[in-house]
Amino acid sequence: MITLKELADRCGVSTATVSNAINGKSNISESTKMRILQMIEETGYKPNFMARNLRVNSKRTIGLIIEELSAFTSPAIIEGIMRYFEAQKYETILYNMRVYSNLNWMDDEKFLQSGVNNAVDELLSKQVNGIIHVAEHSRKLKYYNHILPVPVVISYAYTDERKLPYVSIDDETSTVKMAEYILSKGHTKIAMICGLNDNLHAQKRYNSFKRVLKEHNIHFDEDLCVFVNWTRDAGKEAAAKVLKKGVTAVFCHNDFLAAGVYDYLYEHNMQPGKDLFVTGFDDHIVSSYLHPGITTMKLPLLEIGRKSAELMDNLLKSDAKYGIEGFEIPCELIAR
Amino acid sequence: MITLKELADRCGVSTATVSNAINGKSNISESTKMRILQMIEETGYKPNFMARNLRVNSKRTIGLIIEELSAFTSPAIIEGIMRYFEAQKYETILYNMRVYSNLNWMDDEKFLQSGVNNAVDELLSKQVNGIIHVAEHSRKLKYYNHILPVPVVISYAYTDERKLPYVSIDDETSTVKMAEYILSKGHTKIAMICGLNDNLHAQKRYNSFKRVLKEHNIHFDEDLCVFVNWTRDAGKEAAAKVLKKGVTAVFCHNDFLAAGVYDYLYEHNMQPGKDLFVTGFDDHIVSSYLHPGITTMKLPLLEIGRKSAELMDNLLKSDAKYGIEGFEIPCELIAR
DNA sequence: CTGAAAGCGCTTACAG
DNA sequence: CTGAAAGCGCTTACAG
Numbered sequence: 129m130i131t132l133k134e135l136a137d138r139c140g141v142s143t144a145t146v147s148n149a150i151n152g153k154s155n156i157s158e159s160t161k162m163r164i165l166q167m168i169e170e171t172g173y174k175p176n177f178m179a180r181n182l183r184v185n186s187k188r189t190i191g192l193i194i195e196e197l198s199a200f201t202s203p204a205i206i207e208g209i210m211r212y213f214e215a216q217k218y219e220t221i222l223y224n225m226r227v228y229s230n231l232n233w234m235d236d237e238k239f240l241q242s243g244v245n246n247a248v249d250e251l252l253s254k255q256v257n258g259i260i261h262v263a264e265h266s267r268k269l270k271y272y273n274h275i276l277p278v279p280v281v282i283s284y285a286y287t288d289e290r291k292l293p294y295v296s297i298d299d300e301t302s303t304v305k306m307a308e309y310i311l312s313k314g315h316t317k318i319a320m321i322c323g324l325n326d327n328l329h330a331q332k333r334y335n336s337f338k339r340v341l342k343e344h345n346i347h348f349d350e351d352l353c354v355f356v357n358w359t360r361d362a363g364k365e366a367a368a369k370v371l372k373k374g375v376t377a378v379f380c381h382n383d384f385l386a387a388g389v390y391d392y393l394y395e396h397n398m399q400p401g402k403d404l405f406v407t408g409f410d411d412h413i414v415s416s417y418l419h420p421g422i423t424t425m426k427l428p429l430l431e432i433g434r435k436s437a438e439l440m441d442n443l444l445k446s447d448a449k450y451g452i453e454g455f456e457i458p459c460e461l462i463a464r
Numbered sequence: 465m466i467t468l469k470e471l472a473d474r475c476g477v478s479t480a481t482v483s484n485a486i487n488g489k490s491n492i493s494e495s496t497k498m499r500i501l502q503m504i505e506e507t508g509y510k511p512n513f514m515a516r517n518l519r520v521n522s523k524r525t526i527g528l529i530i531e532e533l534s535a536f537t538s539p540a541i542i543e544g545i546m547r548y549f550e551a552q553k554y555e556t557i558l559y560n561m562r563v564y565s566n567l568n569w570m571d572d573e574k575f576l577q578s579g580v581n582n583a584v585d586e587l588l589s590k591q592v593n594g595i596i597h598v599a600e601h602s603r604k605l606k607y608y609n610h611i612l613p614v615p616v617v618i619s620y621a622y623t624d625e626r627k628l629p630y631v632s633i634d635d636e637t638s639t640v641k642m643a644e645y646i647l648s649k650g651h652t653k654i655a656m657i658c659g660l661n662d663n664l665h666a667q668k669r670y671n672s673f674k675r676v677l678k679e680h681n682i683h684f685d686e687d688l689c690v691f692v693n694w695t696r697d698a699g700k701e702a703a704a705k706v707l708k709k710g711v712t713a714v715f716c717h718n719d720f721l722a723a724g725v726y727d728y729l730y731e732h733n734m735q736p737g738k739d740l741f742v743t744g745f746d747d748h749i750v751s752s753y754l755h756p757g758i759t760t761m762k763l764p765l766l767e768i769g770r771k772s773a774e775l776m777d778n779l780l781k782s783d784a785k786y787g788i789e790g791f792e793i794p795c796e797l798i799a800r
Numbered sequence: 801c802t803g804a805a806a807g808c809g810c811t812t813a814c815a816g
Numbered sequence: 817c818t819g820a821a822a823g824c825g826c827t828t829a830c831a832g
Contacts, residue, residue: 129588129613131825142803147827157801172613177589178518179825182808198543203534210560222558224546252465253513277465277508387753394755417723417750419730467809478819483811493817515809518824802832808825816818 130171139167150175181255189219190440191251193244195264197224200412201429205262205284208433216441221254223247227264244271252277258440261285262433266296266329279443283436284429286328286454293443295435298456299332302425305461306379306407307340309423315377315405316346319370321363321389323381325355333381333409349373356385363388376405383408383415386422411462421464428457466507475503486511517591525555526776527587529580531600533560536748537765541598541619544769552777557590559583563600580607588613594776597621598769602632602665615779619772620765622664622790629779631771634792635665638761639672641797642715642743645759651713651741652682655706657699657725659717661691669717669745685709692721699724712741719744719751722758747798757800764793 136146141160148156149164167173181187190213194202206222213220225231225247231239244261251259258278263269263285272280272289282294310318320337323330334353341348352373356362363385370378371392380386386408390400400406401420408415411426435455468486472479477496484492485500503509517523526549530538542558549556561567561583567575580597587595594614599605599621608616608625618630646654656673659666670689677684688711692698699721706714707728716722722744726736736742737756744751747762771791 132827133825143826144804144828145802148802151827155801160801172610174585174588176518176591176825177586178514178591179808180589180827182512182514182518182810182825183827185808197533198539203539206560207534207562207565210562211565214562222560224542224558226543226546226550229543229547249510250513252510253516255465255512255514390755414750414753417753419726419755468811469809479810480812480820481818484818487811491817496817512809515824516811518809518826519811521824804831806828806830808827810824812822814822815820 130173132173132175135164135167135171135173138171139164185255187219187255187257188217189221189254189256190437191221191223191247191254191256191259193247193251193259193261194222194224195262196227197222198228199264201284201427202262202264204429205433205436208430208435209260209262209283209437210433211430212434212437212441216437218257218441221251221256223251241271248276258444260436260440262436268328269294279440281436281440281443282454284432291453293439294454295432295439296454296456297329297427297432298458299329300336302409302459303333303336304340305458306409306425307337309461309463310377310379310405310407311340311344311346313377313405317349317352317373317375317377319352319373319375319378320354321366321370321378321380321385322353322355323358323385330355330381337379358382358384360384360388360391364391367392371404378404378406380406380408383410383412383422383424386424387414387418390418390422409459411460415462416464423464424462425459426462427459431457465512466509468509468511471500471503471507471509474507475500521591523555523591523593524553525557525590525592526773527557527559527583527590527592527595529583529587529595529597530558530560531598532563533558534564535600537620537763538598538600540765541769541772544766544771545596545598545619545773546769547766548770548773548777552773554593554777557587557592559587577607584612594780596772596776598772604664605630615776617772617776617779618790620768627789629775630790631768631775632790632792633665633763633768634794635668636672638745638795639669640676641794642745642761643673643676645797645799646713646715646741646743647676647680647682649713649741653685653688653709653711653713655688655709655711655714656690657702657706657714657716657721658689658691659694659721666691666717673715694718694720696720696724696727700727703728707740714740714742716742716744719746719748719754719758719760722760723750723754726754726758745795747796751798752800759800760798761795762798763795767793 132146133143136143146164149161210220225243260281260283262283266285269282269285269287270289280292282292286296287294322334338348354366356366367389386406389406393400408422408424411424415422415424468482469479472482482500485497546556561579596617596619598619602621605618605621605623606625616628618628622632623630658670674684690702692702703725722742725742729736744758744760747760751758751760
């Protein structure tokens with residue numbers, strides 16, 4: 129590829145003049161500018177990004193650490209972030225940790241920590257002005273205990289490290305909405321199929337649901353609740369247990385669990401929606417393809433991304449690195 | 465952020481020595497190396513990627529132009545590409561065109577062309593050694609008619625421009641598999657709900673299906689075929705037309721169309737799989753959540769990515785820019 | 801309006 | 817084993 133210097137030689141001008149022409153400076157005659165631009169066209173010259181950015185040191189670049197690009201939540205969060213930053217004329221760089229195939233995910237926090245360290249090193253060496261960490265699933269992160277020279281925002285997860293700002297979902301109000309919706313349908317004996325019990329979301333949803341029932345003077349029966357893995361199979365198994373107890377509705381902590389309940393119902397010749405009212409959580413695309421479509425809470429993924437970007441933008445503007453609290457965004461009830 | 469020169473000053477050595485220490489050169493005493501590494505630890509020094517790459521000019525970097533990161537096909541294709549290149553020690557840079565929100569997609573090829581031009585300019589200015597274009601949906605691309613200084617590979621689409629290599633799916637053999645599977649179930653009166661009739665896949669699937677029927681001496685009835693938009697709603701509408709004609713099976717050109725057929729059946733109190741045998745295409749995640757799960761052809765997305773990366777790698781090794789033909793990878797039958 | 805020169809943060813022969 | 821010096825491809829005062 130031709131360089132700016134060669135271009136200058138061909139035009140018979142200095143590199144400074146070419147640079148001015150390219151960058152639209154006003155101190156240049158129309159004729160030489162034209163000559164240069166035409167030569168650029170002819171030669172297919174492209175400025176070298178590395179060289180340029182080495183020289184001018186304000187880059188407006190945000191690094192995104194994506195734990196897993198293939199996670200169903202990631203693309204929408206990224207879209208929210210990019211949409212914001214594109215409007216604000218920031219550039220974004222993606223680093224995909226690929227935890228599904230790279231690490232013994234879940235099993236080894238040490239691997240994850242070193243994966244994050246690698247990501248941070250790479251992004252910092254690319255001179256990003258800030259880092260947004262997009263989690264594969266929402267949990268409490270603890271990978272940023274050492275101080276970085278740029279601000280960090282946690283997206284779709286919590287953290288209490290160094291008062292890092294984070295953006296996650298508001299489980300309390302979301303669960304309240306869902307619980308009241310279920311109650312409004314006249315159900316009083318309601319099962320709850322919860323996610324893993326060491327999970328913050330499962331805990332919050334469990335507690336909020338319990339509270340709503342109490343507020344409505346409905347007996348909360350511990351026996352109608354199970355904590356299981358977040359999968360379709362686990363949902364099916366859980367349904368077997370819980371349905372024996374004569375419930376008329378079941379609140380599932382995600383859509384896959386709900387799909388598992390559907391599986392159980394189909395297998396036992398029962399009709400979801402009729403013989404049992406089932407609700408999910410996430411508004412994963414499958415929730416509208418189950419039959420009948422399932423009522424669920426829509427994760428505000430775009431908004432999580434947008435808000436994360438906005439927090440970063442504010443941090444950068446104020447030159448602060450910490451001090452902003454976390455944000456929790458309510459989900460939207462999708463009744464089906 | 466501290467620079468290499470400052471680091472050198474603090475250690476009382478030259479920048480050359482620090483550079484050697486960092487890059488693990490052997491010509492350096494253990495003691496000074498230790499001293500330097502420790503200082504790096506203390507100061508949190510990170511090498512400046514821009515400066516380094518400006519100096520050494522072999523970067524092993526591949527640029528990925530992603531038309532739409534949110535497309536359901538994109539993450540798996542990207543994963544296939546990244547997995548390959550990570551093993552080969554290439555770096556990858558993502559450029560997300562975001563066609564869903566940026567462009568009047570489908571309606572204006574001029575916008576798309578300029579979007580691709582921007583992407584190419586940015587990646588070239590970042591000195592990539594090659595570009596892989598990952599399409600949002602498979603079609604015939606024509607954005608690369610001007611010659612680029614690096615090789616280009618088209619992923620999940622076709623092209624006949626400049627003999628650019630491409631990787632797409634093999635509709636012929638995939639359709640043959642599916643058709644024979646449907647026939648093996650004893651169906652002879654089979655409808656086909658096709659994608660849009662200007663679409664290459666729709667055309668190939670239509671033709672292949674027709675051919676298989678003829679080979680089996682089964683009358684091919686043009687009236688049982690409709691060409692519609694690739695959506696769930698269109699599938700439902702199409703079902704209304706086609707089912708009146710007394711078919712026992714329907715081959716849909718994607719899973720959303722098949723879901724639309726399910727919608728129609730449910731609404732008319734018919735049972736998919738029993739009253740009508742329905743098959744889809746893509747193995748989109750929803751296909752296993754429809755009830756009953758739908759038989760479909762799995763898009764070889766990981767393999768498309770892997771193969772695209774391999775083609776690029778070969779191109780780079782051979783220093784050729786063109787001359788490799790396209791590859792078409794068969795889909796896998798997922799019987800449900 | 802144009803050009804000579806310095807410098808961004810590194811690496812790489814080369815000399816010692 | 818270590819350092820002085822040149823240079824990667826740009827931009828930016830500054831002088832003219």
